[in-house]
Amino acid sequence: MKSIAPGKPFTVALKLQHPSGGWHSYYKNSGGIEKSPEVKWTLPEGFTASELQWPVPHVTDGLFGKSFTYSGTPVFLTQITPPANLADGSKVTLKASAVWQICREGQCRDEPKEGPAKFEITLPVAGAPEMDGAQAALFTAARAEIPQPSKDWKVSVEASGTELQLRLKGVSTDLSQASLSFIPDYPFIALAQNGAGLTRDGDDWLLALKRVTKDPVFDHAVPQGKQVAGILVGTNPINGASKAVAIPPTTIGKAPAAPLSLGKFLPILGGMLLGGLILNLMPCVFPVIGLKIMGFVQQSGQDRKKIVLHGLAFTAGVLLSFWALSGVLFALRSAAGPGQEIGWGYQLQNPWTVLVLMLLMFILGLSMYGVFEIGASATSVGGKLQTKDGVSGSFFSGILATVVATPCSAPFLGAAIGAAIALPPVQFFTAFTAMALGLSLPYLILSIFPRLVDLLPRPGAWMESFKQAMAFLLFATAGYLLWVYVGQIELDNMLNVIFGLTAVAIAAWIFGRWHTPFRSRKARTIALVLTVLFAAGGMKLAAPPAKSELVWEAWSEARVNELLEDGKPVYVDFTAKWCATCQLNKKRAYPKEVAALMKDRGIVLMRGDKTNPNPAIDAKLEELGRSAIPVNVLYVPGKEPVITPELLDAGYMKDLITREVPLPEKK
Structure with a gap:
């Protein structure tokens, strides 16, 4: 360019001259690990530069496969856009630095050898841009080498x-x-x-x-x-x-899922139906189904139409729940981006969902064991939702059976569910409907064919023992969900969850012990208030905590010395899982403001875990004059270590850090 105009884009070129002897440079994707040419611009205020425009590379054979290269004298273009408020008659200076790599026969070197190549051009500003005629041919040829998108495709x-x-x-x-x-x-x-x-x-x-x-x-x-x-x-x-x-x-x-032929779809349909049947034997589901079958035992000899109605209500609850869950699953599958796999049980990725399911299983287990009652009969899994005839209770049991089936289904039915999830809409929902029918089929068959009910054992004292036995299966399910939940919120937070479950158990015990019809109104009121307080406190304790902003390294004496030699302050927490005071310190001493302060001061955090015997930690504690944990030590280069009190809080930590750790110097 001989001159540029305000607001009018213009193009500059970088031309590479490769040495003879097979040397070449690379496209922006080299095809391997080689470096591509790179240009960095230093422009006056208001100017912008486009990304580098790349000519079509050659496809060549490299050491590890195909490479995309340039030989000869490739030209790379960049479009520069000046601001619209440039003063006519002024001059602007554009600066750039460029580096590139050239290779041949397995040898590579950076160019230029002495460091980035520096370029500078000063251009006058005029009313209209003027092209440098001597360079017109070079730019025309370069533009012809740069591929453009098709306007028709x-x-x-x-x-x-x-x-x-x-x-x-x-x-x-x-x-x-x-x-x-x-x-x-x-x-x-x-x-x-x-x-x-x-x-x-x-x-x-x-x-x-x-x-x-x-x-x-x-x-x-x-x-x-x-x-x-x-x-x-x-x-x-x-x-x-x-x-x-x-x-x-x-x-x-x-890509939209293609419908399967009937021959390929029927095995998936059969697998989903069989999978639903298998779920009836899972520890998550069997207590619900078992207690509903006990309802048949109690209803033996009653109106057969009512029994059929119970079966249909249970099936309706299962179907509606499956349709709701599979509908959400289908929506998430449609919205998911590449590489985002959505599967049955996806809701268990949410810690709040896992927590609610865990508490539900735990509370139902306590109820079945007899700590408290949520209904007047053994079939009252629906609790308050059960009507006189128990039909709404059966409907709720169908919903509950579906919800608690989720943790069990993924490991046992992975192949069938994995195939069904990839199906187009009609086949997708048909497959999950088959699974729902499989889950409800035993109960439905017993209701439609009442003579089968006569084969069931008669009511008796065994029913209470059976109900209590089902409680242990629910406790096992709650334990499995606790394992999933702790994996999501990290092991350090498990103690809160244990205390939270204990508070919920106390709430259930108070409710079952004192909120009964033969207690006085005052006793029932006090019991209800205490139940709510303990249950709410337990829920708060067990709730997912905010993610900690602190990152801890494993402690070693050598690492501490290395960091101090580099001029970095170090804070060491000697702790153990069995140390109650240590766990309390973790909750009280490191809120967000303390974490931010540690980050600002460049403190490296290290944790010495004494949960298991560790002679190195024992020796260090003895050196510090301590024999028991917790022990927390702040090391600052050039200062004596500061050993904190055993019990910490946020206020002490702020004062300690502000007083002892200087702000790092800005470079």
């Missing part, structure tokens, strides 16, 4: 299993005759060459793209992106001429 990318499909709409030429290749912009996509994977889908063209999951050099995982971009290069088979079309960054979508 519509491009989309679909994820199909582990592969990707590039879909091209509006293509008027026969691409099968063009020996089409795709050069990817991102390393997680493999090169597609010479028409491999190209198919016709009606008026569209599909190009299958393979994912690269492992780095061929270091064998580590390659991050998977959410977009696909690159260059499609087609070669004319007659004259050998090539044409390149840029594929702009395109978000990866999901």
Whole structure:
């Protein structure tokens, strides 16, 4: 350019001259681990620079597969946009630094050898931009080498299993005759060459793209992106001429699921039905089903129509619950992005859901064991929701059976559920309806064929023992959910959950002991208030805690000395899981404001865990003059270690850090 104009974009070029002897540089995706050319701009205020525009690279054989390279004298363009308020007649100076790597036959070196190449250009500002005629040919040739998106094509990318499909709409030429290749912009996509994977889908063209999951050099995982971009290069088979079309960054979508044939769908349907039947034997579900079958025992000899009504109500509860859960699952599946796998039991990823389910199983177990009653008969799993005839109780039991089936279904029914989740809408909901019918089938059969009820044992004292036995299965389910929950909130917070469950158990005991009809109104009122207080306190204790902002390293004397030599302050917490005071300190001493203060002062946190015997920690405690934990020590370079009191709070920690640890110097 001889001059530029306010607000009018112009183009600058970086031209590389490779040494002779096979040296080459690389495209922005080198195909391996080599470095691509990089340009950094220092521009006057208000100026902006576009990303580097890349010419079509060559596909060459590298040490670890295909590489995308440049030889000769490639030219890279950048568009600069000046602000609209530039003063006419003024001058502006643009500065840039550039580095690139060149390689040949396994040898690579950075260019320039002495460091980044520096460029500077000063241009006058005029009313209209003026091109430098001497450079016009260079820019014309460079623009011809840079691929552009097609104005007629519509491009989309679909994820199909582990592969990707590039879909091209509006293509008027026969691409099968063009020996089409795709050069990817991102390393997680493999090169597609010479028409491999190209198919016709009606008026569209599909190009299958393979994912690269492992780095061929270091064998580590390659991050998977959410977009696909690159260059499609087609070669004319007659004259050998090539044409390149840029594929702009395109978000990866999901390919619509294709309906299965009846022969392939029926096995999935049968698997889901069988899976529902199997769930009746799971420890999560059997207590609910078992107690409802006890309802049949009690109703033996009663109106058969009412028994059928119970069976239909239970089935309706199961069906509606399954449809609701599978509807949410289908919506999440549709909204999920590439690489986001949604499966049955997905709701267990939410700690609040796991907590509520755990408390529900625990409370129901306490009720079945006799700590308190939530209904007037053994069939009252629906509690207050049960009417005189118990139909709404049966409906609620169907809902409960579905909710508690979730933790059990994933490990036992993975294959069938995994196949069903990928189905199109009609087959998807049909498959989960089959699973719901399988879960409710035993109860439904007993209600429709009343003679089978006569085969059940007669009511008796055994029923109370059976009910209490079912409680232990619910406690086992609550224990499993506790394990899941602690994994989500981290082991350090488990003590709160144990105390919370204890408070809930006390609430249930108070309710069952004193909130009974033969107690006085005053006693029942006091019992109800205490029940609510203990239950609410237990829920608060067990609730998911805020994620800690502190990051702790494992303690070692050598690491402490290394950090102090580097001028970094260190805070060491000698603790153990069995140390109650230690656990209290963790809750009181490190709120967000203390964590922020530690971060601002550059304190490195270390934890010495004495849960199991540790001679190194014992020796260190003896050196510090302490024989028992908790022991917390603040080390500041150039100062004596500060040993804190045993019991800590946030106020003490703020004062200690502010007083002892200086702010780091700004570099």
